[in-house]
Amino acid sequence: xxxxxxxxxxxxxxxxxxxxxxxxxxxxxxxxxxxxxxxxxxxxxxxxxxxxxxxxxxxxxxxxxxxxxxxxxxxxxxxxxxxxxxxxxxxxxxxxxxxxxxxxxxxxxxxxxxxxxxxxxxxxxxxxxxxxxxxxxxxxxxxxxxxxxxxxxxxxxxxxxxxxxxxxxxxxxxxxxxxxxxxxxxxxxxxxxxxxxxxxxxxxxxxxxxxxxxxxxxxxxxxxxxxxxxxxxxxxxxxxxxxxxxxxxxxxxxxxxxxxxxxxxxxxxxxxxxxxxxxxxxxxxxxxxxxxxxxxxxxxxxxxxxxxxx
Amino acid sequence: xxxxxxxxxxxxxxxxxxxxxxxxxxxxxxxxxxxxxxxxxxxxxxxxxxxxxxxxxxxxxxxxxxxxxxxxxxxxxxxxxxxxxxxxxxxxxxxxxxxxxxxxxxxxxxxxxxxxxxxxxxxxxxxxxxxxxxxxxxxxxxxxxxxxxxxxxxxxxxxxxxxxxxxxxxxxxxxxxxxxxxxxxxxxxxxxxxxxxxxxxxxxxxxxxxxxxxxxxxxxxxxxxxxxxxxxxxxxxxxxxxxxxxxxxxxxxxxxxxxxxxxxxxxxxxxxxxxxxxxxxxxxxxxxxxxxxxxxxxxxxxxxxxxxxxxxxxxx
Amino acid sequence: xxxxxxxxxxxxxxxxxxxxxxxxxxxxxxxxxxxxxxxxxxxxxxxxxxxxxxxxxxxxxxxxxxxxxxxxxxxxxxxxxxxxxxxxxxxxxxxxxxxxxxxxxxxxxxxxxxxxxxxxxxxxxxxxxxxxxxxxxxxxxxxxxxxxxxxxxxxxxxxxxxxxxxxxxxxxxxxxxxxxxxxxxxxxxxxxxxxxxxxxxxxxxxxxxxxxxxxxxxxxxxxxxxxxxxxxxxxxxxxxxxxxxxxxxxxxxxxxxxxxxxxxxxxxxxxxxxxxxxxxxxxxxxxxxxx
Ligand SMILES: Nc1ncnc2c1ncn2[C@@H]1O[C@H](COP(=O)(O)OP(=O)(O)OP(=O)(O)O)[C@@H](O)[C@H]1O
Ligand SMILES: [Mg+2]
Numbered sequence: 001x002x003x004x005x006x007x008x009x010x011x012x013x014x015x016x017x018x019x020x021x022x023x024x025x026x027x028x029x030x031x032x033x034x035x036x037x038x039x040x041x042x043x044x045x046x047x048x049x050x051x052x053x054x055x056x057x058x059x060x061x062x063x064x065x066x067x068x069x070x071x072x073x074x075x076x077x078x079x080x081x082x083x084x085x086x087x088x089x090x091x092x093x094x095x096x097x098x099x100x101x102x103x104x105x106x107x108x109x110x111x112x113x114x115x116x117x118x119x120x121x122x123x124x125x126x127x128x129x130x131x132x133x134x135x136x137x138x139x140x141x142x143x144x145x146x147x148x149x150x151x152x153x154x155x156x157x158x159x160x161x162x163x164x165x166x167x168x169x170x171x172x173x174x175x176x177x178x179x180x181x182x183x184x185x186x187x188x189x190x191x192x193x194x195x196x197x198x199x200x201x202x203x204x205x206x207x208x209x210x211x212x213x214x215x216x217x218x219x220x221x222x223x224x225x226x227x228x229x230x231x232x233x234x235x236x237x238x239x240x241x242x243x244x245x246x247x248x249x250x251x252x253x254x255x256x257x258x259x260x261x262x263x264x265x266x267x268x269x270x271x272x273x274x275x276x277x278x279x280x281x282x283x284x285x286x287x288x289x290x291x292x293x294x295x296x297x298x299x300x301x302x303x304x305x306x307x308x309x310x
Numbered sequence: 311x312x313x314x315x316x317x318x319x320x321x322x323x324x325x326x327x328x329x330x331x332x333x334x335x336x337x338x339x340x341x342x343x344x345x346x347x348x349x350x351x352x353x354x355x356x357x358x359x360x361x362x363x364x365x366x367x368x369x370x371x372x373x374x375x376x377x378x379x380x381x382x383x384x385x386x387x388x389x390x391x392x393x394x395x396x397x398x399x400x401x402x403x404x405x406x407x408x409x410x411x412x413x414x415x416x417x418x419x420x421x422x423x424x425x426x427x428x429x430x431x432x433x434x435x436x437x438x439x440x441x442x443x444x445x446x447x448x449x450x451x452x453x454x455x456x457x458x459x460x461x462x463x464x465x466x467x468x469x470x471x472x473x474x475x476x477x478x479x480x481x482x483x484x485x486x487x488x489x490x491x492x493x494x495x496x497x498x499x500x501x502x503x504x505x506x507x508x509x510x511x512x513x514x515x516x517x518x519x520x521x522x523x524x525x526x527x528x529x530x531x532x533x534x535x536x537x538x539x540x541x542x543x544x545x546x547x548x549x550x551x552x553x554x555x556x557x558x559x560x561x562x563x564x565x566x567x568x569x570x571x572x573x574x575x576x577x578x579x580x581x582x583x584x585x586x587x588x589x590x591x592x593x594x595x596x597x598x599x600x601x602x603x604x605x606x607x608x609x610x611x612x613x614x615x616x617x618x619x620x621x622x623x624x625x626x
Numbered sequence: 627x628x629x630x631x632x633x634x635x636x637x638x639x640x641x642x643x644x645x646x647x648x649x650x651x652x653x654x655x656x657x658x659x660x661x662x663x664x665x666x667x668x669x670x671x672x673x674x675x676x677x678x679x680x681x682x683x684x685x686x687x688x689x690x691x692x693x694x695x696x697x698x699x700x701x702x703x704x705x706x707x708x709x710x711x712x713x714x715x716x717x718x719x720x721x722x723x724x725x726x727x728x729x730x731x732x733x734x735x736x737x738x739x740x741x742x743x744x745x746x747x748x749x750x751x752x753x754x755x756x757x758x759x760x761x762x763x764x765x766x767x768x769x770x771x772x773x774x775x776x777x778x779x780x781x782x783x784x785x786x787x788x789x790x791x792x793x794x795x796x797x798x799x800x801x802x803x804x805x806x807x808x809x810x811x812x813x814x815x816x817x818x819x820x821x822x823x824x825x826x827x828x829x830x831x832x833x834x835x836x837x838x839x840x841x842x843x844x845x846x847x848x849x850x851x852x853x854x855x856x857x858x859x860x861x862x863x864x865x866x867x868x869x870x871x872x873x874x875x876x877x878x879x880x881x882x883x884x885x886x887x888x889x890x891x892x893x894x895x896x897x898x899x900x901x902x903x904x905x906x907x908x909x910x911x912x913x914x915x916x917x
Contacts, residue, residue: 005785006831007778009751017779018748025507032422035414039435039481042474046446049453104349111346124350126614131357133528133606135535137577138599141584142360145592175353203335205342226441233443235538236577240584260445260538267448267542273457281542285449289442296441300434424722494761498823500720502774502830503751512776517764 050289053282057081060276066283072246072262074277081280083287085248089163089256090288093238094231096167096252097174101227104171105178106213106220112179113186114208125183128176136173140240143169148241161243161255169241170231178227181303185219186212188310218309222302229295233288235260259284361603368596376597381549381579385590388583390598392549396465396573397534399553403469403569404533408476409526415477416484417510440478447475448542456543463544465553466569471539476529483528487521488514520620524613531609535602537577549574576602667693667834667864668714668739671729675706675713678723683709685888686728690881691834693733696856696865698879698896700872702911706888707868708758711836714739714866715753716746751778754832758839758868760819762811762826767803770811770822774830789829796859797825798851817848824855828863835859837867841874853878872912876900884908 012018058066061081069082112121148165152158158165189212197207213220243255244265257265263281271278379389415436423429451471455461491514499513515522553571576598583595668691675684683706691697699707709718716739718724726740732752739749754774762770771790780786790807794800799821803814811822820843827835837856841849856865857878869875875882875896882899884892884907892905903909 005782006775006780006789006829008831009748009833012751012778013748018751021505021508021779022745022747025505028507028510029418029422032414032418035411036418036423036432038411039415039439039477040432042439042450042477043435045454046442046450049450049458050446053449053453104353107346107349108353111343111350115343115346127354129614130607130610133531133535133610134361135537135577135580135599135602135606137535137537137581137584138364138602141364141580141595141599144584145595146360146363172353172357203332204339206335208342229441230443233445235443235445236581239538240581260443263445263449264538264541267452267544270544282449282453285446289446292441292443292446293438296438299441300437492761494757494759495763497717497720498757498761498763498826499773499777501715501717501750501755501757502777502826503747503754504777505747508777512773513763 046289050282050286053279054286057276057279057283061283070248072257074266074280079276081283083259083284085246086257086259086262086284087287088248088250089238089242089246090232090258090260092163092250092252092256093167093170093242093258094228096164097170097231098224098228100168100171101174101178101231102224105175105182105223105227108175108179109182109186109220109223110208110212112183114204114212125180128180132176132180134173136234136236137240139169139173140166140237143237143241155253158253159255161241161245162253163242163249163256164252166237166241167252169237170234173234173237174227174230177230178223181223181226182216182220185216185223185303185306188219188306189215190310216306218302219306222299222306225295225302226299229292229299232295233260233292235264239264259288364596364599364603367593368598368600371593371597372600376594380551381574381582385586385588385594388591388594390576390579390601392552393574393576393579393598394601395552396549397575399465399556399568400468400472400540400573400575401530401534403466404472404476405526405530407470407473408480408529408533409522411473412477412480412525412529413484413515413522416481416488417514419481420485420488421510421514422506436478436481440482443538444475444536445538445542447471448539450474451539451543462570463572464570465573467543468540468545468573468575471543472533472536475536475539476533479529479532480525483525484518484522487518487525490521491517520616524616524620527609527613527616531606531613534609535577535606537581540575540578541581545572545574545578576605664695665693666733667691668733669729669731670710671731673710673713673726673728673730673740675709675718675727676725677709678721683888684713687885687888687890689883689890689893691864691866692881694860694862694864695880696860696867696878698875698882699866699868699885700870700875700882700911701885703870705885707885708838709888710885711838711866711868712755714834714836715755716740716744716749717755719746751830752832753834753836754827754830755836756820756824756827756838756840758842760816760823760843762814762819762822765811766808767811767814767822768807771825771829773826778830793825793829794822796828796855797821798855799825817844820844821848821852821855824852828859832863834864834866837865839868839870842870849874872900884911886911 007015007017009018066081066083068084069080070084071080071082072085073080112124116124143165144161147169148158148160148162151165152160155164193211193215194207197211202210238258239261242258242261244257244261245255246262247254247256249256262284266277266281271281376389377394378391379387380392381390382388419429419432419436423432448471451467455467455470456463461467495513495517496509499509504512549572553568553573556568580595580598580602583591583598586592670687670689670691673684673687674682676682687710689697699710701707712718713726714730718726729741730739731737732739738744739753763773765773768790771793772786775786775789780789791800791804794803799818802818803822806813811819814822820840824837824840840856841852844852853874856867859865860880867875867879879896882894882896883890884899884903884905886907892899892903892908894904899908900912903912
């Protein structure tokens with residue numbers, strides 16, 4: 001009964017089929033490994049490029065002057081490279097963003113995870129996802145051409161280019177991300193813990209604030225830290241609406257270039273390859289990378305610890 | 311938790327205070343729930359108002375001429391022809407690179423890698439790359455592709471840059487899709503004598519297709535709106551020509567000359583117009599924004615729909 | 627592994643008697659009486675298996691597998707029947723940390739299936755498997771049966787068509803599916819799916835077919851069909867079947883092994899095991915006192 005046109009394993013070996021397949025499988029395994037290893041290569045390449053191109057920069061500008069200098073005038077005849085003005089603007093807008101995203105994000109996440117019916121949650125989550133997809137340059141448009149003129153009617157002294165509005169818009173922008181990450185964390189808190197709280201006669205809000213939030217604390221913190229990292233690294237809103245003028249100010253009604261906005265500004269003009277101005281964008285890029293890397297690593301470990309807890 | 315217990319117990323000493331406590335808790339609950347709803351509604355309304363405003367300002371500017379004209383110094387003649395063609399070609403390169411590489415990396419991490427320091431390291435790497443600001447990818451491309459490899463400020467470089475940028479997104483969604491494939495299906499395939507690659511190619515990849523598709527779509531919708539890395543590689547913002555067509559009249563009918571051409575893309579065009587002082591350009595910017603939002607929303611809508619359909623999942 | 631060790635000559639296999647004297651000395655007494663009359667297809671020798679968590683699921687099992695006979699493995703739940711069966715086509719290699727000890731010698735070549743030099747993929751090309759739960763692929767009925775052929779690089783449409791039909795007929799499901807070969811396998815009933823999986827396992831002509839409780843999900847009629855089928859198959863294929871159903875083992879198998887807590891307590895002629903068990907545990911299990 002066995003069909004003679006179907007090769008036996010011996011025939012498969014004799015015909016070289018088995019060997020051929022083995023080579024293909026090995027080759028593909030190597031290829032897949034290379035694909036996965038590409039991520040390591042990319043990280044290495046980022047560090048390599050940033051360090052290499054800012055190497056000469058730091059040969060000319062002492063690290064101390066770079067980190068603590070208060071003047072950033074790269075194209076002046078006598079250029080100054082103190083990064084504090086850029087850093088101050090970056091931290092102010094990111095701080096404003098967090099001031100919006102933390103409380104609102106927390107309330108929305110609690111609402112979604114503890115109060116909302118499943119049907120409501122299933123509609124709101126995709127909607128949040130859609131909002132995350134809005135291109136950032138569009139948010140820049142909102143900040144510069146819609147929100148700023150609108151708020152100028154309420155905030156006296158608000159300049160046309162300022163830090164306040166991009167900060168607010170940035171907060172709205174990272175809100176969906178903060179909500180979805182912290183909501184995931186809250187939902188991962190086991191129901192048995194919640195039931196323990198209800199068993200003690202707690203109301204919903206008490207369970208939320210005394211059991212769910214402490215239980216999901218590291219996950220929620222991770223959401224905030226990763227949100228902060230995004231706010232620090234965001235570019236287009238700031239390049240459009242916060243101005244491209246380095247300006248050491250603590251008044252958010254004024255405009256000031258952030259690290260990212262500076263990189264955009266220099267890229268738009270024709271910077272000579274190899275000039276100190278060219279190197280300076282890699283130097284500030286390196287600083288930005290280090291800051292976000294720190295946030296990301298802390299966020300990664302908090303999240304992982306949280307996942308392991310449950 | 312113990313303080314609550316005490317509070318609850320002492321409140322329960324008399325019926326009246328217990329009743330009060332319950333009522334208060336109820337009130338606070340309602341306050342909390344309404345608070346959540348109000349914040350949510352506020353955020354949504356604000357965003358909807360902003361998007362609505364954009365549509366009202368920009369939609370009327372979108373017509374045949376707008377889609378088929380080059381940018382111009384005269385705002386009323388300006389169009390997005392070179393921008394959308396550029397976006398399309400860059401996305402082509404991005405998809406062509408990011409999808410296979412993402413599938414490869416996702417399969418490797420999920421199906422091949424033995425738990426150990428190496429796979430752990432790669433894993434941390436991928437999740438870290440997902441958080442690297444997009445402008446840093448721009449600097450990478452500027453230092454490595456544009457000057458290091460002397461590739462210039464071309465469609466190819468932009469496509470490669472965005473491919474690296476969206477790779478973590480694609481990898482994560484492919485891994486999830488692969489993880490969802492039931493073990494007994496895999497064992498069935500191995501049981502027939504298939505080697506690992508045969509199992510991947512004939513069973514895992516086809517079964518993970520919806521997940522791969524959603525990952526690719528979400529990744530591309532992110533890439534289509536990215537501006538910063540493309541500005542950083544120094545893409546020109548005023549492009550009044552189209553790259554050579556990929557299909558030619560003569561043998562071999564396919565040309566890759568467009569890969570090495572200068573270009574602009576939709577978000578850069580929008581950025582350029584937003585930055586102009588003239589209000590007419592702002593209208594053109596709004597119109598471009600409408601096109602961008604329509605593109606990203608429909609891409610994400612498709613992805614959400616596929617995922618929704620997928621929920622039905624395996625019937626076995 | 628080199629090509630020569632794997633090369634077998636089918637015609638020789640059929641005529642050449644196994645050399646019982648060679649195997650005899652290291653065989654434990656429990657197995658000795660049965661192993662002498664019929665040619666062997668495989669010998670499980672001093673075989674142990676450890677799961678990655680360190681749990682020893684199989685403890686020094688010795689067992690012959692007779693050529694073109696049905697060997698049934700019975701025993702209470704959790705005693706290691708599936709574990710043993712899955713060892714025979716190296717399924718455990720799919721998960722890291724699992725460990726085999728001892729030998730599974732394929733006769734007459736004398737190749738050790740679980741040795742470090744044996745390629746699990748090659749083993750699975752020779753030893754097919756049908757699982758406890760029906761697991762059709764999310765493809766058409768036709769493609770499910772053709773899957774094993776495609777794995778072997780067969781591309782000729784006519785060959786595949788013929789093999790698919792033969793396998794479906796042998797699995798006694800041809801009449802039910804012949805009009806919807808290109809419909810989804812998921813649209814079949816559980817019993818049909820299981821017979822489809824048997825057809826899938828048969829199509830590439832494996833040398834040994836492993837069946838892990840193939841009828842546990844089936845109704846009596848479908849069960850009877852599968853039993854008939856298995857008996858018919860044993861004329862051409864060596865079969866090892868795990869079953870919870872002792873009547874089934876008694877009805878269809880030639881040899882029966884009784885396992886308990888990872889050990890093969892007793893092995894012998896099915897008739898002998900069911901009418902005259904030597905070991906008290908076997909006796910209490912088949913008379914239904916536990917299990
Ligand atoms: N992946 C695993 N890791 C660790 N131990 C396992 C694993 N799979 C099975 N076991 C254990 O090995 C023993 C044998 O399991 P096995 O599945 O072979 O039993 P079985 O005889 O087939 O039972 P059943 O009749 O219920 O199918 C059991 O004690 C089980 O708990
Ligand atoms: Mg079992």
